[in-house]
Amino acid sequence: AGQAFRKFLLLFDRILVERGGIMLPEKSQGKVLQAAVVALGAGSTGKGGEVQTVSVRVGGEVLLPEYGGAKVVLGDKDCFLFRDE
Template sequence: MLPEKAQGKVLQATVVAVGEGSRGQRGEVYPVSVAVGEKVLLPEYGGTKVVLDDKEYYLFRDGDILGKYMK
């Protein structure tokens, strides 16, 4: 166990878009593990900030997602 002060913050977000997934060495596609509309847990640091139409979005790799809320 870690003391609360030593733990980083975990952020909640809603997925607004996903790509087709990553490609392996032979061209096979590995689909992403989340879908549009799902709520996910993200690390406090990381992601790439993108501004589109005056709205801020953050891009995360599938492997950076800490978890997702199940319905």
């Protein structure tokens, strides 16, 4: 999967994460709130034309919303694509 991550190029303010870690209570079984950042885009362009870099770094841990993100399968790993908002 490491080879697949190197070939995967993210654009703008996109963040690719791999879920794992904190689990929600029993009534929401299977939902994961914590993820590790595995790839980043360069950032978005602001109104003045300046590039605004993403606010996280590869290897960092992030908390995710319960819903959202686009599922991406790279190698044998399920990852999710989010915007840096």
